[in-house]
Amino acid sequence: MxxxxxxxxxxxxxxxxxxxxxxxxxxxxxxxxxxxxxxxxxxxxxxxxxxxxxxxxxxxxxxxxxxxxxxxxxxxxxxxxxxxxxxxxxxxxxxxxxxxxxxxxxxxxxxxxxxxxxxxxxxxxxxxxxxxxxxxxxxxxxxxxxxxxxxxxxxKEPGLPDFDVCIYLPPLKTMKNVVDRMNNLSNFLVMEANMNGVMNLKIETDLVSVTTHFRDLGNPPWAAADSQGEGQSQRDPEAMARVRVEIKKLQQFLMGQQVNPSKAMCSIVHQKVVHLILLQEDVSLQYFIPAVA
Missing domain, CATH: 3.70.10.10 (Proliferating Cell Nuclear Antigen)
Incomplete structure (x- = not known):
């Protein structure tokens, strides 16, 4: 360019x-x-x-x-x-x-x-x-x-994906500590979440399986409304959307705690992409991490 x-x-x-x-x-x-x-x-x-x-x-x-x-x-x-x-x-x-x-x-x-x-x-x-x-x-x-x-x-600004789940993230510092530890075990991590405010971070290898659970995270109001919207009313709020990503790409994003966001959100398109958003009064940051097979 x-x-x-x-x-x-x-x-x-x-x-x-x-x-x-x-x-x-x-x-x-x-x-x-x-x-x-x-x-x-x-x-x-x-x-x-x-x-x-x-x-x-x-x-x-x-x-x-x-x-x-x-x-x-x-x-x-x-x-x-x-x-x-x-x-x-x-x-x-x-x-x-x-x-x-x-x-x-x-x-x-x-x-x-x-x-x-x-x-x-x-x-x-x-x-x-x-x-x-x-x-x-x-x-x-x-x-x-x-x-x-x-x-x-x-x-141009990227369009919002047609997400399966949108959820608030846990405290970024806590999430970063978890991801940093998982990085010692694998190069890849599975993120999964549902509309009932549950998010799991998983490492799955031949030798080890580790999962960290977060609960009661909540959903952005517009996402909760959309999940009840036309054509999406069949979505089970317990159903997990999951995506496997490179840990290093997620670690890079979690450096974003320096922005001190007032809100941090995550949208998941099942097995395709994670869309992460940090919002602060004067700044918004969107970051898209693609799934890996």
Missing amino acids: KSGLNPGNMKFRAKMVDIGCVNQFSRVVNTISKLTKTCVLRLTPHHLFFILSGKVANGGVSMWCELAQAKFFDEYQLVGLSAEANEVCLEVTPENLSRALKTAQTARAVKVKLTKKHCPCLTIIAELPTMSSISRIVTHNIPVDIIPRRLWHEL
């Missing part, structure tokens, strides 16, 4: 002053860096998106993270590709962005700009406090690739 396009008339500059916003943005980027080595940063007038459009059908994970820019930035200016396409889409390495933001965690202000150095860059400028009246400025130039318009069709 790489392109060496010149930024040309495209412009992006933004500024964060509130240290809470800087730290929350840093946590989001750090979470993204645990999920993927490269992704697309899509900038629009009102939102920022981190996108990984892996083909789930081919065994790849996909991700869609959405942030409302007004909740993070005190200043935000964007001039996109054209009047009809007022967006900028960049391929970025989240780990580089995360490293740059770590130096800004005590900053008085953080500026983010699209610049042209030897190549297109996202430039992070952190104004750090000092004992004197003179500020200390730390600048990071992070190389990016500008994605041409003809590839934007790949960057």
Whole structure:
């Protein structure tokens, strides 16, 4: 997806002053860096998106993270590709962005700009406090690739799957501890859940069988209503939908506890895909893990 396009008339500059916003943005980027080595940063007038459009059908994970820019930035200016396409889409390495933001965690202000150095860059400028009246400025130039318009069709929000079960997740830290221990026993894990609020995590190998049970997790209101909806009234709330996934992909997602979500949900399409969602006031993160045979 790489392109060496010149930024040309495209412009992006933004500024964060509130240290809470800087730290929350840093946590989001750090979470993204645990999920993927490269992704697309899509900038629009009102939102920022981190996108990984892996083909789930081919065994790849996909991700869609959405942030409302007004909740993070005190200043935000964007001039996109054209009047009809007022967006900028960049391929970025989240780990580089995360490293740059770590130096800004005590900053008085953080500026983010699209610049042209030897190549297109996202430039992070952190104004750090000092004992004197003179500020200390730390600048990071992070190389990016500008994605041409003809590839934007790949960057649409993934549609919600026609799930068999949708359930709230147990506390992410607890779930992460369980999955980390299971990782010592197998490369694969079975997730299963039903609409009665039960979720099981299982390891099944020739040598060992281990299951962790979670109960009374509950269902999102819209999911509970949908399960009673037309054409789905035959669904047994006790029936388990299950999917076998690579443990490492689930572990990567569980790093998302850094976002401190207010809600964490899981939808399962039986033997096909797990759709995981973290919701926080200013951020939503969706992550799709495909089933393995």
